[in-house]
Amino acid sequence: AQSVTQPDIHITVSEGASLELRCNYSYGATPYLFWYVQSPGQGLQLLLKYFSGDTLVQGIKGFEAEFKRSQSSFNLRKPSVHWSDAAEYFCAVGDNTDKLIFGTGTRLQVFP
Amino acid sequence: DAGVIQSPRHEVTEMGQEVTLRCKPISGHDYLFWYRQTMMRGLELLIYFNNNVPIDDSGMPEDRFSAKMPNASFSTLKIQPSEPRDSAVYFCASSRTRGSAKNIQYFGAGTRLSVL
Numbered sequence: 001a002q003s004v005t006q007p008d009i010h011i012t013v014s015e016g017a018s019l020e021l022r023c024n025y026s027y028g029a030t031p032y033l034f035w036y037v038q039s040p041g042q043g044l045q046l047l048l049k050y051f052s053g054d055t056l057v058q059g060i061k062g063f064e065a066e067f068k069r070s071q072s073s074f075n076l077r078k079p080s081v082h083w084s085d086a087a088e089y090f091c092a093v094g095d096n097t098d099k100l101i102f103g104t105g106t107r108l109q110v111f112p
Numbered sequence: 113d114a115g116v117i118q119s120p121r122h123e124v125t126e127m128g129q130e131v132t133l134r135c136k137p138i139s140g141h142d143y144l145f146w147y148r149q150t151m152m153r154g155l156e157l158l159i160y161f162n163n164n165v166p167i168d169d170s171g172m173p174e175d176r177f178s179a180k181m182p183n184a185s186f187s188t189l190k191i192q193p194s195e196p197r198d199s200a201v202y203f204c205a206s207s208r209t210r211g212s213a214k215n216i217q218y219f220g221a222g223t224r225l226s227v228l
Contacts, residue, residue: 032215043116043203043219051215090155094215098143098207099168102155 002027004093006103013081014111021076021106023091032094033074035065038105039087047089050074061085086110114138116220118204124226130192133223135204136185145217146179146189147203155203161187194227201225 003026013019025031032051036044048059055067065076074091088107092100117136125131137144145160159169164181172179176195181187191198201224205217 034216036219041221043221044205044217045219046216049216097168098162098209098215099145099157099160100217104154 004103012109019078025093034092036090118220128193133189135187137206141206143207145205150200
């Protein structure tokens, strides 16, 4: 069965510092991979997606993620974090059933 | 496009009452998903529809929960009778199977349900 693991429940960084949020998945074939962001009181917004091709994908708000098949990972990165990036981040994996399996989320806190 | 629209945004009700949550998907999307989010269980898929037909309702917690999609632009999630443990944020999402944005789920702002 598919699964998604986000090992970090809570991360705190200083504004301007770099960021990497980890995501590992379990899936037999090449998955569809997604990162979503949820601001307080809001729904989930798509940051970026990987379907195929270039393993480094660019998203909105300056985020990028790299698909590494050998490590079953799809880590999210940002070179310089802004205070407005404080939110909860969800990694998700999809397959040909059209469902998404979401990780448990990583809450990002940004200090000035 | 207005995005996925959910109503109401907040619902407070008493135990035993019927609750109906509503969702309008993005026009042209043929998939609709209902999720529940709680601190304890995270984001759970309850049920999803394709072309108005329920495909997988294995996530629906109990018979107290039911969902319908009478047409392509409207879906409801009903809880009858409601219980305090149903308190959560309920999200609706939609997606399409064609085009460059296929398989991307777009979420509504959610309905925060409190059952007293």
